[in-house]
Amino acid sequence: MSTQMCSKVVVLALRSVCCHTHSSRPCIRAVLAPKVPSGPCVLMPQRRAYSDARSSAPSSLERTSPSSTLTQRNLSALQSRPVSRYESMYDAENVPQVKPTIAVRHYIFDPALAELVTQHLGPDLETAIFECNPGPGVLTRTLLNAGAQRLVALENDKGYLPYLQELEGRLDGQLEVVNCNFWRLDPLIGGNMKPSVMTADKLFTDLGISEANWTDDLPVKVFSILPQVQERATLLKLVYSLFERVSVYRYGRIELFLFMTESEYLKMMAKPGDIMRYRNFSVLCQMAFDVKLLHKEPWESFVMSKPSLTLKKTRKVPDQLCLVHLSPRADLFSTGLNPNNASTLFVMVKQVMAVRKAKLINKLNQWFPDGGSKLLSEMGMSEDIMTGHVFPDEYRRLFEIIEKTSEFKDSWIYKDIMRTQRN
Structure with a gap:
């Protein structure tokens, strides 16, 4: 306790000197x-x-x-x-x-x-x-x-x-x-x-x-x-x-x-x-x-x-x-992505990237039934590529292709997302 009191006395003394030295400035406390x-x-x-x-x-x-x-x-x-x-x-x-x-x-x-x-x-x-x-x-x-x-x-x-x-x-x-x-x-x-x-x-x-x-x-x-x-x-x-x-x-x-x-x-x-x-x-x-x-x-x-x-x-x-x-990004909604379908992209990325060493083609087949190979070919990507090796813009392009197809609208994942959003 005595040490704390001494410290306070020293601080107050220094402060008073400081305020006196800078008398032309208003005291910050005031x-x-x-x-x-x-x-x-x-x-x-x-x-x-x-x-x-x-x-x-x-x-x-x-x-x-x-x-x-x-x-x-x-x-x-x-x-x-x-x-x-x-x-x-x-x-x-x-x-x-x-x-x-x-x-x-x-x-x-x-x-x-x-x-x-x-x-x-x-x-x-x-x-x-x-x-x-x-x-x-x-x-x-x-x-x-x-x-x-x-x-x-x-x-x-x-x-x-x-x-x-x-x-x-x-x-x-x-x-x-x-x-x-x-x-x-x-x-x-x-x-x-x-x-x-x-x-x-x-x-x-x-x-x-x-x-x-x-x-x-x-x-x-x-x-x-x-x-x-x-x-x-x-x-x-x-x-x-x-x-x-x-x-x-x-x-x-x-x-x-x-x-x-x-x-x-x-x-x-x-x-x-x-x-x-x-x-x-x-x-x-x-x-x-x-x-x-x-x-x-x-x-x-x-x-x-x-x-x-x-x-x-x-x-x-x-x-x-x-x-x-x-x-x-100013161009986020310029190529098919919009606020109505962007939440579906959000869900797709979270679901696909849950296992980063999984094969992308297997995940795509869930979103685009039996169409994973076709999608990868259109993107110029190998069928052995893993989900953790795909760039963000590639995921966006994949989704924009998938989202336009009727097969995607019939998939259980899409129907489940729509049901969740309605609820």
């Missing part, structure tokens, strides 16, 4: 810190280091200095000049103290990392940006000062809402705060949803964002640190929504900028023949998105809520997180 419920606080990251991201991944990006192309602007309703690095730095004392949420959360705490993310979201900052679970708002402030014209903070943790809402009230409409969880929009469940569940339709309608054609300009950019629990299932739900043009994808080709574990990124971008990593998840994501690796960041750079549960929930702490850009 400017930013809201009155929020007391409780356990998120932890300060112990170290900060960038990786050079040079690996077997398709692309990489080393740490760079802040881009000179990002337009700096004043937050007129907040203060008379952009926030400096000193003022945007948070320490453990200045982070709003909240009660931990049920799920393990990760937050951007370091302004340098926030600046790097802002560079990748730019240079066009006039498009609406959804920031999912901003927490203490380090990236929020960085985006606003870089010129973001419309930033929507989707915060599910009510402990952080007072802070974000106070910031919203001190601006001129550039920031909108919504209490919801982006990853829980439109849950794939039967029956009536609870009134408290936020839907994409309500969110976009309240924000005044209308539906767009698939080939129109990108209407929204979404930034999120992907939830570490059920990471792959979360992405598959998103891909399913994209294929059916439902949920957020009713409103156009929503761009995603996601921090995800490196292991999941490598599975997403695995190539045919990589039996350990290549799976239906890889096929569906590569079919749906243009994927680009932007940056790799050490795990320790992020602040974690409930760190004691991390090992229990994720089993293994990854070495680093990957910032990945997922841009829906």
Whole structure:
């Protein structure tokens, strides 16, 4: 106890000296810190280091200095000049103290990392940006000062809402705060949803964002640190929504900028023949998105809520997180695939890729009775090819050929899918 008291005295002494030395600057606690419920606080990251991201991944990006192309602007309703690095730095004392949420959360705490993310979201900052679970708002402030014209903070943790809402009230409409969880929009469940569940339709309608054609300009950019629990299932739900043009994808080709574990990124971008990593998840994501690796960041750079549960929930702490850009392919629905039959393709890929060492011809015969050999011949593929050696675009072409035939409509698999969709 005495050691803790001594540490607090030293911290307070240093803080008072710091405030005296920078007397011309407003104290960050006075400017930013809201009155929020007391409780356990998120932890300060112990170290900060960038990786050079040079690996077997398709692309990489080393740490760079802040881009000179990002337009700096004043937050007129907040203060008379952009926030400096000193003022945007948070320490453990200045982070709003909240009660931990049920799920393990990760937050951007370091302004340098926030600046790097802002560079990748730019240079066009006039498009609406959804920031999912901003927490203490380090990236929020960085985006606003870089010129973001419309930033929507989707915060599910009510402990952080007072802070974000106070910031919203001190601006001129550039920031909108919504209490919801982006990853829980439109849950794939039967029956009536609870009134408290936020839907994409309500969110976009309240924000005044209308539906767009698939080939129109990108209407929204979404930034999120992907939830570490059920990471792959979360992405598959998103891909399913994209294929059916439902949920957020009713409103156009929503761009995603996601921090995800490196292991999941490598599975997403695995190539045919990589039996350990290549799976239906890889096929569906590569079919749906243009994927680009932007940056790799050490795990320790992020602040974690409930760190004691991390090992229990994720089993293994990854070495680093990957910032990945997922841009829906503009040509996805240009050659026969459409929202009415895309869900059938989704099911076909999951069923065929369940066993990656199985012969493709045997799987095709289930979907196209006794026609597997004919299909492979038309595609110029060997009859001995295994399901785990077929490229995503080849699966798409196979489906588009199958879907046009009467034999497929008579197959038990097709009838079973139609019955499931009706129910």
